[in-house]
Amino acid sequence: MSHQNTSDMIEAYLKKILEESEMIEIRRAEMADLFNCVPSQINYVINTRFTVQRGYTVESKRGGGGYIRIEKVQVSNYHQFLEQVNQLFDQILSEKDAIAIIQKLYEEGILSKREGNLLLVTISKVVLGKSVKEENMRANIMHGILERLSYEL
Template identity: 75%
Template structure:
C-alpha cells in the first residue's frame, strides 16, 4: 500500500509501530499534532482500520489522562479463531466488514492470495449489489466459508 492521504499515513505509522511491539498506547491530541490533523481524524482511523475484524483489540479511555490502546490479536487456535470470527456478525454484513474479514483470513494464512481475491470479488457490492438482500447474502456466504474452514481445521 502506498499511503495517499492523512488517514493512510496514520494507519501506516501505527502498523509500523505494531510490527515492533505487540501493544501501543497513543494519545489522540499528540497523534493529531504529529499529523497536523484534528483528533477526530485519529478516531476515524482507529474506528475503521483497527477493528476486531482486522485483528486488533482497541481500548479507549477519555479525559485528561486519556489514551487509546491498540493491540494486535494473536491467534493461538485456528478453530477457535474461526468460531470467534463467525460470531462477529449475524444475519447481515456490509462490504467493508466482509472484506476486512477476508483480509484477516489471508493474514492468518487460512486463504491463499488467489482464494482471497476470488472471495473479495464474490462479496463485493458490484456482484451482490443487484440483490435487495445484499448484506444478508454476504453474511450467509461468509458464514458458510468460515464454517467450512473450521471443519477443515478439525480434520
C-alpha cells in the same frame, strides 16, 4: 513521491509501531499534534482501520490521563479465531467488512491468495447485485465459509 492522505499516514505510522510491538498506547491529542490534524481524525482512523475484522482490539480511556490502546489479535487457535469472527456479524454483512475479514484470513495464512481472490469476487456487489438482500446473502455466504474453514483446520 506518492500523495498519501493524512488518514493513510496515521494508519501507516501506527502499523509500523505495531510491527515492533504487539501493543501500543497513544494519546489522541499528541497524535493530532504529530500529524497536524484534529483529534477526531485520529478517532476516525482507529475506528475504521483498526477493527476486530482487521485483527486489532482497541481500548480507550477518556479523561486527563486518557489513552487509546491498540493491540494485535494473537491468532494461535484458528478454530477459536474463526468462531470469534463468525460471531462478529449476524444477518447482514457489508462488502467492506467482508473484504476486511477475507484479508485477515489471508494474512493469517488461513486462505491462499487465490482462494482469497475467489472469495472477494463471490461476495462482491457485482456478483450479488445491489438488492436489499445483498447484505443478507453476503452474511450467509461468509458464515458458511467460516464454519467450513473451522472444520478443515
